[in-house]
Amino acid sequence: MKKIMITGALGQIGTELVVKCRALYGNENVLATDIRKPELDSPIMEGPFEILDVTDRDRMFELVETFKVDTMMHMAALLSATAEKNPLFAWDLNMGGLMNALEAARTYNLKFFTPSSIGAFGPSTPKVNTPQVTIQRPTSMYGVNKVAGELLCQYYFDKFGVDTRSVRFPGLISHVKEPGGGTTDYAVEIYFEAVREGKYTSFIAENTFMDMMFMDDAIDAIIKLMEADGVKLINRNAYNLSGMSIEPEMVAAAIKEFYPNFELAYDVDPTRQTIADSWPDNIDVSCARAEWGFEPKYDLTEMTKVMLEAIEHKDKVK
């Protein structure tokens, strides 16, 4: 990985992935791209940035050529709740963008990463300790995109020898950039509202368990997987990953350790609750551990401490 191109650089993952990759491989060696322009004071502007609509194949190829890219990290996508509101657009963006990025990888011989998700599972998937290889019949457009994406990546590996690698991310929790339009977003919003309002109304119901992971662990996992010996990657498209399996009351209890008066209420959003109910309670990450040494560092307690402190600090310097 000497010249990396990242799509969706202003998204929830992209924002932190660009910064980490630049710290590891040099600012000038990481090209950040997004359909929107960053603010001038954004850390994304500390290295090369180009506007890119990932459905524009010619522009994507042109950037790969000009920048002499050798690794593509394709992050641009709509999340589950937004995709459900506009399924045709989600198909065009999520699948069209992925096809273009895979074609760029095939044409220019790039190493390739794109994330799949726990959204690639569905109601008929075993809910507890969900195996790496299991039933995948998702009922959301996002899930359909993710399963198709996993299969496409595997196809490009088998058929064309493209070095594709992927993970099934759980909900990702970060204080740097808030997600947009995901089913797991409650687990991010709850921290911001705890600091700012002292209370939170959850759109996901009590007792709804989903896998989550702190963003630092997610970024480390991408780097570790991309640096791993390819020969050992049996399940390369895509590995189950998780840092914890939690539900709203557990997050509230962890927050109350620091904010004893924190209050949690519920106003369930039927669209996102239906999606959440179709996803696993907790997934088995043993293949990622065995094949490339996945080892998340943050549990709920540690993550809660870091989240609350970081948001408090953010608000103070504003």
Ligand code: SER
């Ligand atoms: N965080 C994502 C979502 O909720 C899951 O991949 O859509």
